[in-house]
């Protein structure tokens with residue numbers, strides 16, 4: 091099993107309950123619709139979720155929409171069990187780079203949320219998913235955005251070490267950084283219109299903490315950041331150029347501080 095598969099297998103198994111919890115599901119559903127600009131979208135008849143993890147996005151499509159998910163890690167097995175009684179849902183364990191167009195259920199939409207930057211080469215992953223699109227079908231991808239120089243420098247320096255640690259050691263670092271984020275939120279200081287915690291988070295050090303979801307979820311997010319072997323970041327220009335070079339028409343492009351979200355169609 092690859093290190094990427096092992097790292098995500100550990101994450102999903104350890105934190106599956108909180109990742110499936112109602113408040114987290116509501117947050118990622120809102121983000122999915124808002125960032126891909128999907129309100130009022132014509133619901134696809136068939137969706138491929140490339141790097142589906144626990145297949146949480148299955149919930150955002152109605153029963154009857156054919157959902158195919160693929161994931162490299164054991165999360166695929168957890169998700170397969172969860173949806174075992176659903177004839178409209180098929181989940182496989184495998185590498186999205188091995189997907190072949192003629193063996194797919196001709197999806198109207200391919201989604202890949204927070205996945206491709208974990209491949210050895212993000213652009214190759216994007217091009218591969220684009221090559222699977224039939225005419226008229228859409229590709230919805232989100233990838234990490236490039237941060238400030240200082241944040242990128244520290245991210246690299248920290249990840250160079252944490253990616254080599256055991257998962258328990260890496261968890262200790264994740265917990266320490268989540269606790270740092272929690273403590274910083276107590277300092278009632280504003281910088282450039284942001285709280286001190288937000289300012290440091292975006293410009294200096296990833297120290298995620300979400301008060302509403304609590305320590306457990308915050309540690310999960312930090313582990314997800316520190317452990318996988320690849321976590322590339324990209325500029326918006328890079329992401330747009332991949333879509334254009336793949337011959338796709340960009341329907342929507344949005345950037346949050348954390349990621350770029352692109353929806354593009356093969357016309």
Ligand SMILES: C[S@@+](CC[C@H](N)C(=O)[O-])C[C@H]1O[C@@H](n2cnc3c(N)ncnc32)[C@H](O)[C@@H]1O
Pocket residue numbers: 094095098099140141142143144145146147160161162163165184185186187202203204205208209314
């Ligand atoms: C951050 S998680 C996102 C999961 C899911 N899209 C979600 O948002 O809930 C990234 C996922 O990509 C999967 N992954 C990474 N490389 C992959 C590959 N080459 N093929 C299939 N899945 C992959 C990992 O196993 C992991 O579950």
